[in-house]
Amino acid sequence: MEFFVISLLNGVSYGLLLFMLSSGLTLIFSMMGVLNFAHAAFYMLGAYIAYSLGLKLGFFPALFLAPLVVGVLGAMVERYGLRTVHRYGHVAELLFTFGLAYLVEEIVKVIWGLTAVPYRVPAVLDGPLFTVYSTEFPKLRGFMMLVALLMLLAVYLLIKRTRIGLVIQAALTHPHMAEALGHNVPRVFMLVFGGGTALAGLAGVIGGVAFVTDPSMAPSLGPIIFVVAVVGGMGSLAGAFLASLLIGIIQSFAIGLNWSLSGFLSVLGIAVNAHTPLYSVWKMQLSEVAPMLPYLLLVLMLIFRPKGLLGTRAD
Amino acid sequence: MAGIPSKLRYRPLNLARWLIWGLTALVMAVLPQIFTQGFAITLMSQMGVAIVFALSYNMLLGQSGMLSFGHAVYSGLGAYVAVHVLNLAGSGQIWMPVSLLPLVGGLGGAFFGVLFGYVTTKRAGTTFAMITLGIGVLVATCATMFRDFFGGEGGISTDRVIGKPFLGITYGPGVQVYYLIAIWCLVSMALMYAWSHTPLGRIANAVRDNPERAEFIGYNTQRVRWFTLIISAFFAGIAGGLSTINFEIVTAENVGALHSAYVLIATFIGGVGFFFGPIIGAIVFTFFVVALSGYTNAWQFYLGLFFVLMVMYAPGGIASLVMMQVQLIARKRFKRIAPHYLAAGASSLVLLAALILTVEMTYQLSENSANGTLINLFGVHFDAAKALPWAVAIGLWIIGAVFFHLARKRVARVWGEIQTELLQARA
Numbered sequence: 001m002e003f004f005v006i007s008l009l010n011g012v013s014y015g016l017l018l019f020m021l022s023s024g025l026t027l028i029f030s031m032m033g034v035l036n037f038a039h040a041a042f043y044m045l046g047a048y049i050a051y052s053l054g055l056k057l058g059f060f061p062a063l064f065l066a067p068l069v070v071g072v073l074g075a076m077v078e079r080y081g082l083r084t085v086h087r088y089g090h091v092a093e094l095l096f097t098f099g100l101a102y103l104v105e106e107i108v109k110v111i112w113g114l115t116a117v118p119y120r121v122p123a124v125l126d127g128p129l130f131t132v133y134s135t136e137f138p139k140l141r142g143f144m145m146l147v148a149l150l151m152l153l154a155v156y157l158l159i160k161r162t163r164i165g166l167v168i169q170a171a172l173t174h175p176h177m178a179e180a181l182g183h184n185v186p187r188v189f190m191l192v193f194g195g196g197t198a199l200a201g202l203a204g205v206i207g208g209v210a211f212v213t214d215p216s217m218a219p220s221l222g223p224i225i226f227v228v229a230v231v232g233g234m235g236s237l238a239g240a241f242l243a244s245l246l247i248g249i250i251q252s253f254a255i256g257l258n259w260s261l262s263g264f265l266s267v268l269g270i271a272v273n274a275h276t277p278l279y280s281v282w283k284m285q286l287s288e289v290a291p292m293l294p295y296l297l298l299v300l301m302l303i304f305r306p307k308g309l310l311g312t313r314a315d
Numbered sequence: 316m317a318g319i320p321s322k323l324r325y326r327p328l329n330l331a332r333w334l335i336w337g338l339t340a341l342v343m344a345v346l347p348q349i350f351t352q353g354f355a356i357t358l359m360s361q362m363g364v365a366i367v368f369a370l371s372y373n374m375l376l377g378q379s380g381m382l383s384f385g386h387a388v389y390s391g392l393g394a395y396v397a398v399h400v401l402n403l404a405g406s407g408q409i410w411m412p413v414s415l416l417p418l419v420g421g422l423g424g425a426f427f428g429v430l431f432g433y434v435t436t437k438r439a440g441t442t443f444a445m446i447t448l449g450i451g452v453l454v455a456t457c458a459t460m461f462r463d464f465f466g467g468e469g470g471i472s473t474d475r476v477i478g479k480p481f482l483g484i485t486y487g488p489g490v491q492v493y494y495l496i497a498i499w500c501l502v503s504m505a506l507m508y509a510w511s512h513t514p515l516g517r518i519a520n521a522v523r524d525n526p527e528r529a530e531f532i533g534y535n536t537q538r539v540r541w542f543t544l545i546i547s548a549f550f551a552g553i554a555g556g557l558s559t560i561n562f563e564i565v566t567a568e569n570v571g572a573l574h575s576a577y578v579l580i581a582t583f584i585g586g587v588g589f590f591f592g593p594i595i596g597a598i599v600f601t602f603f604v605v606a607l608s609g610y611t612n613a614w615q616f617y618l619g620l621f622f623v624l625m626v627m628y629a630p631g632g633i634a635s636l637v638m639m640q641v642q643l644i645a646r647k648r649f650k651r652i653a654p655h656y657l658a659a660g661a662s663s664l665v666l667l668a669a670l671i672l673t674v675e676m677t678y679q680l681s682e683n684s685a686n687g688t689l690i691n692l693f694g695v696h697f698d699a700a701k702a703l704p705w706a707v708a709i710g711l712w713i714i715g716a717v718f719f720h721l722a723r724k725r726v727a728r729v730w731g732e733i734q735t736e737l738l739q740a741r742a
Contacts, residue, residue, distance in 0.1 A: 035441045081627065088630050091382050094444055095583065098384070099623040102576060106616035110674060113681050219572065223452045226445045234442065288460060295453040299434055302446060306437060 002133040007253045009132075013141045015248025016148035017210075020203035021221070022228040022240040023155065024196030030235035031172050031192050033090060034082065037097035040222030041104035042197040046070045046204025047213045048112055051119040059122040059209075067201040074197025078190045101218065109215050116214035125209075144206050151202065168192060227294045231301050233311020242309055247294050254290035336505065343497045347490055356489040357561075362601045363496040364557045367503045369582045369593035369600075371550035376579070377587035378511060379543045380523030381436075382444045385451025386551060386578050388431065389424040391570030392454070393552025395464065396423025397559040398473050405477045413475055413486050417499050417556035424552020428545040436540035439526060443540075451575055458567035470566030473559065486560065496557050503550055508590055510546065519543045577604075580622050586632025595633050613678050620670075648733045655729055659722035665715035672708040675699075 025039045050059075050066035057065070077100065085092045125143050128136035159165040170178040171188045179185045204217075211217065228247055232239030301308065343363075347356055368390055375381040397420035404411035411419070435446045458465040465471070475486045484491055510516050518539055521529040526536045559565055568574060577600070585596020607614040629636055643649040672692065676699040679690045690699045697704050 033441075035445065081623075084627050085630070090441060091380070092626060092630055094382060094441060095579075096623065096626045098576075098579070099619060099626055102580075103616070103619035103623055106613070106619050110613050110616055110678050111681055223448055223572075227449055230442065230445055230449075284460065292453060292456045292460075295449045295456070298446065298449045299453070302434055302437060 002135055003256060005132045006135045006137065007256050008249065009137055010141065011249030011252035012245060013145045013148075013248075014252060015245035016145050017203055017207055018225060018228055018248055019241050019244035020148050020151060020206075021200050021225045022232070022244055023152075023237060024199040025225055025229055026232070026235060026237050026240045028193055028196045029229065030237075031168070032082075032189055034093045034097070035226075035229075036193075036196070037094060037222070038077075038101040038104060039197070039200050040218040040225060041101045042070050042074055042200040043204040043207065043221060044108060044213075044215070044218040045073065045104060046201030047119065047208025047217065048108055048117070048204075049201070050205040050208060051117050051213055052112075054119070059125075063202075063205050066205050067198040070201025070204070071194040071198030074201075075190050075194030077197075078193035082193070083186065101222065105215055105218055112215075114215060116212050119208050119213040121209050140210055144210060147202070147206055151199065155199070164191075224294055227298045230298055231294075231308055233308030236308070236310040239308055239310030247297070250293055250297070251290055254286050254293055257286045259286045260284055339504075340501055343501060347493050353489055356493050358601065358605055360489065360493045360496050360561050361605070362598050363493070363500040364554050364561060365578075365581060365597035365601045366594050367500050367557065368551060368554035368578050369585065369597040370504060370507050371547045371554065372578045372582045373587055373590075373593040374507065374510070374519075374543060374547040374550070376582060377592070378516065378523065379519040379540060381439065381540060381544070382579075383435075383447040383575070384444055384572070384579070385447035385449075385454070385575050386547075387570055387572075387574035388451055388454045389428055389548035389551035390555035390558070390578075391458075391565070391574065392427045392555070393420035393424030393548075394555030394559045394565045394569050395471070396420060396426075396552075397556040398471050398565045399464075401473045401475065401477070401559065402471070405474055413477060413560065414484075414495060416560055417553045420556020420559065421549045421553040424555060425545055425549035428548025428552075432541050432544035432548065436537055436544055439536070439540065448572075451570075451572055455567065455571050458570050465567055465570075466565075468567075470564055470568075472564040475560050475563055492561055496561065499553060499557055503553055504594070507550060511590060515539070515542060515546075580618065584622065584625055584632055586634025586636075588631050589634040589638065592632050592634035595637075599633065611675065611678075613674050616674060643733065646737060648737070652726065652729050652733065655722060655726045659719065659726050662715055662718035662722050665711055666719055669708055669711035669715055672704065672711065676704060676708070 021039060021043055025036055028034060028036050028039075046066050049069050050062040053062035053065055053069075081096060081100070082093060085096045121140055125140045127139055129139040129142040130137055157165075159168060167178065167183050167188055168191075170181075171183065171185050175185050178188075207217070207221075224247065228240055228243045231247070232241070232243030346359060350356070350359070368386075371390075372383070372386050375383050375386070397416050400409070400411055400419045401413070401416055403409045404413075431450050435443060435450060438446060459467070475492070486492055486495065518529065518534055522534070522536045522539045529536055529539070555565075555569065558569070581596045581600035582593045583596070584600060585594065586592030603618065604614070607617065611617075625632065631638075640649065643652065675690060675692055679699040690697060
């Protein structure tokens, strides 16, 4: 029971962090048809910029400022980079963001160095929030969930309840009509791109303190948020939410379990020992294969349900 | 035209084609006689491997419109199969000449192409790109887990000198390995060129340009993509087998994401629109990496910046830039634009100097700061923490930017004038 509750809480908080990233990715994709390969790079920039700002201003001002800086950078990338390659088609856009992801990683290495920076949890958020049986649940994890939920609510209200949200929705489905009615659709695109990257930056500020701030944080998280986007269904926000939680929970449970295929086979009465062919596969424990699970899920999803959990189109 | 019997069809010997292939073979044969240093031989061997790999990648990206982020999976797994077979042959358990080892790598690559390709090619476009990324990470994660096959951190090493010498060939000296790679490279190049003219190659182009129409005329686009991927994986596997012989070690890096990124960057820089583009790309990229990584630790930054600039301003790669000039030279207009090219080139050199100065100083202050802030750039010693070099950098940026802007405008204007003239001449 204790294991279950803690794993569930960890899984949900990790899933919410994933959703902070995948929501921006999904918004940008459904609006512009651009898969932002550099999304995780903005996540990393958020962490590094918050670290540098935090040294001077403290953690909480940086929490607000860093996403703003990242959002402005993102908007500039859209305005001066993506818009230039837009005329060459989607493959060129994908290549551009791929190159950008590579470039940002190198810029981070040039400016902040190759090793991790000491980005620490502020004293207010250090320590346990509550205790389940004998395991402590850290305050930071709770804060992570709180920020993610607040952000979710803010984005929801922005899109559903404000005028700019209305224009975004219109530009999402009928870009030409919205343009004909006098709305500056390219500027809306720029705002959405900037907003999406700002969300990634916000996730980075929190992810940076919760995990580790080093140049490998983008390439290690990047593929997972693509898995989320595909499993949830390309362009579906609700799907991205479900898939984020699913992957977060699967991973946090898998890390804690030492089940293996050989154990399963021995329950069935088949003994496996070191002389059995492919022994290294049978003895592999679930906790060891945990990093692989999202990608296995991706492959299975594509075989059995190519449009994703809540997606509407299959290509 | 219907009355003309088919045996009268006029089909001249394609002299230019024979000439180009013959010259390529000649250059490949002669090069190691000119550059005899060990360093040069190794570099050229690496280039040969990279050419096969990049061409196999362009089968997907250029010819069939499939952007893959996980092509190293096929070359890497091919290399692993090859290294295991070579080790078995070395211990005498099976008979296998080293010269044919790349074929083993190719078959290994093709096997995994059949397996993974079935899943990845179910979709096209952006989703295909993401699935290849997923498969790439999946295989790379496997490589750290299954030590028996992948050899864990240290990888699997081997010895290419096995059995008795055949006609004096042992593959001990680097030159012999170079010639083996050169022969395989030439054969693979010819085969891949021939493939682009087969019905499958042609329909792959159709699937790239308009999948809907290709389906309407009765082709299963998914199967076309799958078959193309299998053949591409075969040639990637050959490249993997060649690298096994060249380096005598295969590690998890061979299947990693960085390796996939490199082949994409090399192919794109060369140009995906022409068959010879990836060849240029592989040569330039390998030279770039080997030459630059010796000078600066920030070489990957320069590489990434170069790639992004290419995507933005020259999406056809070096090959398309070359072909544009060839057109001008053929129409005798090159002389008119050349001075403006020179001006643009000179001002971009100033910008490059500004960039190098800025990056190297930043790098010195952050990563290398333990070694002090003194820096040695092209033989000039200075202190990166002082204001003067930064002022110089800013000055160079401004001067370079102004002149580059002017020169670029002029190149664009003259280019436009020439194009209009050519159009009018045609009309």
